[in-house]
Amino acid sequence: MLHAESASRPVREAAADLLATMPSQVLPQGTRRRLAGQHGHRTVIAHRLSTPVVGDPPAVTRLLDALVAAATGRHHDDGLAPRLVRQALFSTDSDMRVVAANVLRTSPFxxxxxxxxxxxxxxPLPGTDAVTEAALINLLGSLGAQRHRPALERLLCAAPDRAAAASFALAHMPGGTDLAAWRRVLADHGAEGHEPLHRAVLYAVAMNRDRAALTLLRTSATTSPDVARRARWWLDLPEALISSART
Known part of the structure; x- marks a missing residue:
């Protein structure tokens, strides 16, 4: 009834989002897929920010356990730190995600x-969905040190969407990725239709000030003329400007 045309649009969207998460024995698969495609689970994502720990995905519970352990139990009943973790992962407001990640970045945790x-x-923990995995990748890009790069680099051999997410995250971490890894990405995903991934790789190597990888993107036969042109633009910048990209 809430999803009926007579209801307001926000009510219909909220109802559709919740219907789309119902078990298959309650809601037919076809209906659930249609609702998910139409409305994108906006309500479910927002709900994750306000539910108690018992309602968190297993991966988030693991993160919160690590936070409590690092605080030697002092923050077990403190709602601020868990809320920051949830906001940094799942907030639908991009500014809020950035602010929360920045606070965590400067914290002792x-x-x-x-x-x-x-x-x-x-x-990965069993049952980790694609939305949660993408959020984990993004947050590691904000908080990770050079020693954490291998956890993301192993995803460069995964499906194009996961490889692109890992590339964007690697752009913001200290250190750099071996040129051979980028060669493998282009070899595995060099066919037409992978330009979004190539753009993500371009962003990563440019932010990492990796001139060798930029040259690879500029000269590779597997990249589009647009990606090659953008790589050339980066290479033509004075060294001082390239160095300032991450400072």
Whole structure:
């Protein structure tokens, strides 16, 4: 009834989002897929920010456990730190995600959370969905140190969407990725239709000030003329400007 045309649009969208998460025995598969495609689970994502720990995905519970352990139990009943983690992962407001991640980055818990994120990407917990995995990748890019790069680099051999997410995350972490890894990405995903991934790789190597990888993108036969042109633009910048990209 809430999803009926007579209801307001916000009510219909909220109802559709919740219907789309019902078990298959309650809601037919076809109907659930149609509703999910139409409305994108906006209500479900927002709901994750306000539910108690018992309602968190297993990966988020693991992160919060790592945070409490790092705080030697002092923040077990403190709702601020868990809320920051949830906001940094799932907030539908991009500014809020950035602010929350920046606060966590300057907190004493940064290393503990980053270590837990890396572990969750290397050995995903059963039932980790694509939305949660993408959020974990993004947050590790914000909090990770150079030692965490391998956890993301192993995803460069995965499906194009996961490889692109890992590339964007690697752009913001200290250190750099071996040129051979980028060669493999282009070899595995060099066919037509993978330009979004190539753009993500371009962003990563440019932010990492990797001139060798930029040259690879400029000269490779597998990249589009547009990606090659953008790589050339980066290479033509004075060294001082390239160096300032991450400072």
């Amino acid at each position: 940064r290393d503990a959370i980053a270590d837990a994120l890396a572990e969750l990407l290397i050995a």
